[in-house]
Amino acid sequence: MSQKRRLAGTQSSQSRVFMPNEVVMEEDEDVSFTQPSSSQLQRGLDRLTPAQVDRKVAEVVQFILIKDQKKVPIKRADIVKNVIKEYKNIYPEIIKRANMKFEKVFGFQLVEVDPKNHAYILVNKLEQNPRQPAVMSPGHPKTGLLFVILSVIFMKGGVVKEPVVWNTLKKLRVDQGEKHEEFGDVKKLVTEEFVRQRYLEYTRIPHTEPLEHEFRWGVRAEKEVDKMKMLEFVSQVHDQEPQTWTKQYKEAMAAKGGSSRS
Amino acid sequence: MSETRRRTNRGPLENPEAQRNGVAGHSGDTGDEDEDAPRAAGSSGMTEEDDDDPAERRQLRHQYRELINSVQQNREDILSPTNNKLTEVLEEANRLFVNVRQTREAALDAQFLVLATDLGKEKANQLHADGSAFDPSAYAEHLLSFMGLNRLEEAEDSDEEGASSGYLPQDAWRKLAKRAENCFRTTPSFHFMLGSFLAEPPPPRQRVERQRRAPVKEAKRIMPTQLKKMEESHQEATEKEVERILGYLQSYHTDDPTSPISYYEFVTDPTSFSRTVENIFHVSFLIRDGMAKIYQDRDKLPCIGTKDMSSPVPEGEAEGSSSRQQCVISISPRSWKEIIEVFGIKEPMISAPNSATFAGSQ
Helix, strand or coil: CHHHHHHHHHHHHHCCCCCHHHHHHHHHHHHCCCCCCHHHHHHHHHHCCHHHHHHHHHHHHHHHHHHHHHCCCEEHHHHHHHHHHHHHHHHHHHHHHHHHHHHHHHCEEEEEEECCCCEEEEEECCCCCCCCCCCCCCCCHHHHHHHHHHHHHHHCCCEEEHHHHHHHHHHCCCCCCCEECCCEEHHHHHHHHHHHCCCEEEEECCCCCCCCEEEEECHHHHHHECHHHHHHHHHHHHCCCHHHCHHHHHHHHHHHHHHHHC | CHHHHHHHCHHHHCCHHHHHCHHHHHHHHHHCCCCCCCCCHHHHHCCCHHHHCHHHHHHHHHHHHHHHHHHHHCHHHHHCCCCCHHHHHHHHHHHHHCCCCCHHHHHHHHHHHHHHHHHHHHHHHHHHCCCCCCCHHHHHHHHHHHCCCECCCCCCCCCCCCCCCCECCCCHHHHHHHHHHHHECECCCCCCCCCCCCCCCCCCHHHHHHHHHHHHHHHHHHHHHHHHHHHHHHHHHHHHHHHHHHHHHHHHHHHCCCCCEEHHHHHCCCCCHHHHHHHHHHHHHHHHCCCEEEEECCCCCEEEEECCCCCCCHHHHHHHHHCCCCCCCCCCHHHHHHHHHHHCCCCCCCCCHHHHHHHHCC
16 A cells, blocks of 8 residues: 555656556566567657657757767667666657658668667668769778678678688788878788778688688678669679679679669 | 507597588598498408508698698689690599598598589589670679770889789779669768768777876976976075175275174174074085185184285285185074174174175174
8 A cells, every 4th residue: 555655656746657466567678678569669758748759859850960970880788878868668669750760851761670689780771873873972992991801702602711801902002011101000900990881701611720700791791782783883884784793693683683672 | 450550549539620521520430331332342351450550641631731722722723614634633533542541641631522522513513604604804894994994005003913014094993883883773872071970989989088198298397397387496595695704895895804703703693593593504605616715813713704805814825725624514593593692793793685685884
């Protein structure tokens, strides 16, 4: 009885509803973020004015835009810790609305790339117009380097051993052991920065002596790179038709179908 | 006999080579007995003693390692579709295996087999690509052409072997990037028009250090100047006082050149013991600098006089000039009172500094 009265008291003073089982949930959340249930969500939304929610959504959008400058996946934990804070009980709703804003206002899409650690990236949904690029800035040379590596991996069937990449780059006057005037420490750029940005996956091949590594496409590459356009460009420099690379062409077509369906 | 030998020889199997590669260790273990028997057919004719020649075994292992090494080094060559080197190295390994007797060598053979299988798999992969095969080297050449490589012009540092020579323009990568960009659906990152700030705040640690360091420096800077000033003023004060006393001495002398001035009467201030001590101190400078002299009168009492005057006591002066003597004068409040009583001093001959003007007019 006394407990009931106490709960009623908090309800009126802080306008928060506590149910006995929810108290347990709150304790859990301190250790690890748990997804609030839909009823909790609804109750959380009821407690806030639409303006408050809109404001939070705008803050999240801004936070993600700034974080996206580095192209490193944005962790859910960071969003919650730095922006959402006490609104975390309505987290899914805020992210849903933020994503809507990204799609409607910016033509972006917020993609969860790491379901285990909950990290997001922003992907441009708009078709690039080659004659009128959306970005006026001159091409960043790093994009060229990344393109070469990704295209080699793609054309070689999805995975290549490390030496293949370095041998190809060496022919392009980029040596992993030397400091490049535009890329600096190339080895670091490729095996660390591109990997952190999730453009590349750099993994050890098991049972190899001495140690060997292989490259694959990272999650961001899968989301961002248009395989058909890549194949077209590769074919263009070879002065061939894209269809002559049967396997790659099939894969690019499948990817195209997949992305248009989603 | 042979069975026990095999047991003991399992030891070497646990060496690093066998351990590192589980597959090799395993196949080496069994292959020794049955699976590879046809390949090792020659072994049956050998006697037990021949099995265990350490030098021969070492030689064999060395050959295996050489072979493995060369395959690893020339991997790319072997993979090339037109190359038959894989068959060659496999035959070479077969030739070596004829002499293999023990598990340790067999393990090396298995390790080689893993490598060869891996190469075979990759060669097979190349075949699978129905349609054109992709050759990264050719691709690189095409890319160089696209990036605007001028093959007629020599690059400044074209000493690399194998790489196609020619001059690669500065904006080569930029050009490639520009073309490649439309394959990426990258979001354009926004930038602030008036510059940007770092998304993450800089570590505040540095600032704390700087603040702490600054006051220390300033305090250090102030300290020496303060000391210097004090020293200067003190020295000046002493010098002035010494000069003032010299003035007294000279005026007393000109007032009455004939009568000697008693030292005790001169320095003692009946109103202040500390002033007396100060006077003694200052007068000692006059003596040191030769501005005044001290000599004894007929009663063996010390007298003071200026130096440049013709002294009424020639013998004392002769003594003083030939050898400079030093002495320490000690004075206590009791002896000070005694002196006042004995000499009947009523007034100080040297007045206190603040009444200097009055004394000077005397």
